[in-house]
Amino acid sequence: MVQPARVLVVDDAPDVRNVHERFLRSTGMEILQAANGSQALDVARRVAPDVIVTGVEMPIMDGLSLCRRLRADFATCHVRVIVVTSDVSTRAPAAFLAGCDAILAKPCSRTVLVSTVRRLLSR
Numbered sequence: 001m002v003q004p005a006r007v008l009v010v011d012d013a014p015d016v017r018n019v020h021e022r023f024l025r026s027t028g029m030e031i032l033q034a035a036n037g038s039q040a041l042d043v044a045r046r047v048a049p050d051v052i053v054t055g056v057e058m059p060i061m062d063g064l065s066l067c068r069r070l071r072a073d074f075a076t077c078h079v080r081v082i083v084v085t086s087d088v089s090t091r092a093p094a095a096f097l098a099g100c101d102a103i104l105a106k107p108c109s110r111t112v113l114v115s116t117v118r119r120l121l122s123r
Helices: 014-025 037-047 063-072 088-098 110-121
Strands: 006-010 030-034 051-054 080-085 102-105
Touching: 006 014, 006 037, 014 030, 014 110, 030 037, 037 051, 037 063, 051 063, 051 110, 063 080, 063 088, 080 088, 080 110, 088 102, 102 110
Parallel strands: 006 030, 006 051, 051 080, 080 102
Antiparallel strands: none
16 A cells, blocks of 8 residues: 655644645645644654645744755755745745755645645655
């Protein structure tokens, strides 16, 4: 039996996390949640998600710091990371330098989020 893709959704806004979870769960993916980068790093080290969808501005550890920490750790460096931000034009250069695989505009449509996750899973 094929395991469903495991996606970790990270944002300090519960509503954003829940919307992204609904979008992805409806396609059969297994969804985990974290409220900030620090929690996400702990979950990623324990559970090894296939993809992380993260916001940028969060307390404790922001999404770009999360991405840099994931890339620096042998146990998590392979995890695909999607950054979701309301300020793509300003954030994109720093997000790609931090090691993200894709950047999406917030609010993110179901179609765009699901297709981006699937594209990264197929790599």
